[in-house]
Amino acid sequence: MMKSSSTPSPYPRKTPRKTPRKPSKSKPTDPVEVFCRIRPLNDNEEDICVEVISNNTIQLNPPQNSQGFKSGHRVTATQHSFKQVFDEDSNQKSVFDTVALDIVHDLIHGKNGLIFAYGITGSGKTHTMTGEPSDGGLLPRGLDVLFNSIGGFQTKPCVFTPDKSNGVDVQGESDAKLDHDRKQKEMAVLASLGKNRGSDDDITDMVRVPDCSKFHDVDEDNGYAVFVSYVEIYNNFIYDLLEDAKQDLICPKAPVSKQLREDNNRNMYVQGVTEVEVKSTEEAYAMFWKGTTFRQELVKLDSQSSEKDMRNTETGKKVKDDVSKGLLRSLPYYGHQ
Ligand SMILES: Nc1ncnc2c1ncn2[C@@H]1O[C@H](COP(=O)(O)OP(=O)(O)O)[C@@H](O)[C@H]1O
Ligand SMILES: [Mg+2]
DSSP states (O other): OEEEEOOOOOTTTBSOOOOOOOOOSSOOOOSEEEEEEOOOOOTTOOOOOEEEEETTEEEEOOOTTSHHHHHTSSOSOEEEEOSEEEOTTOOHHHHHHHHTHHHHHHHHTTOOEEEEOOOOTTSSHHHHHTEETTEEOHHHHHHHHHHHHHGGGBOOTTSEEEOSSSBEEEOOHHHHHHHHHHHHHHHHHHHHHTOSOOOOHHHHTSOOOOOOOOOSOOOTTSOBOEEEOOEEEETTEEEETTOOOOOOSSSOOOOOBOOEEEOTTSOEEETTOOOEEESSHHHHHHHHHHHHHHHHHHHHHHHHSOGGGOBBTTTOOBOSSOSOHHHHHTSGGGGGO
């Protein structure tokens, strides 16, 4: 699990500019903090090879039944240090408070942040990021604290509108109201046609226990609006999981890959990605489940179609390796939550 944060924003127009690294006499602080969380063993797992040495060091001991151990190779234990180690008894709340709370605080004060989970299948990424409705992970808790804090300082819907290029436009409240009414009507039409990908009701209907933490130092002169987008980077393509594309239910086609671009402030963004304004954790989480449902559909689709079907959004040509690999390489972990 890792987190990283950057510098203050020239709110509200653009994502913060990257600040050039200043030569500093004091010891530089690492912008990326790496945490380690150990999950309990499953019933069919034996021989724990991870030993917690201190609250920031673990030791990996080669399992006695491993090939390496039996053959006499690589039998030495290795130690690894992290910002903090969470053992198998750690709970969701303490992980959130240590890993994510500061990042949410920074976000409210206009600083970018990133949290991602990295690990093999079954290591506990989904548990840590999403968790259960009764005991949420980093994502729902982060949203709770964000909305608990900005609560009364949120703008009316559609006052801020994404410009599709990593910035926002601002409009007056009467225009915003017209815009909002139009969007509501469009959504009603989509819902009646059954084309608006819904969320998984079984999951979203479960009673959720919210995180009650709140920051009290919100700048009351600001208006706050929260937008969510959800993309999956997979096989070098960027899928917009919130796009309400018209799907042919009889002969479904692979969705079109989005383009990764850099704005004037040299921040990367996915051009034209769907950004949905949300006013509560429930609304944000509904979008998360909607995207997750679509992601599951994509996996099915992937087994039916090949990469050859992918087309560039602008040229309509088949995509081979259209997106800068240098940029993509820095992002694939995003697909890992
Ligand atoms: N810290 C933990 N405490 C209890 N159960 C856990 C923990 N981490 C993971 N699990 C359980 O282990 C299994 C695999 O975890 P999961 O989050 O789905 O892994 P991943 O998303 O990395 O593939 C799930 O059944 C999950 O509930
Ligand atoms: Mg998972």
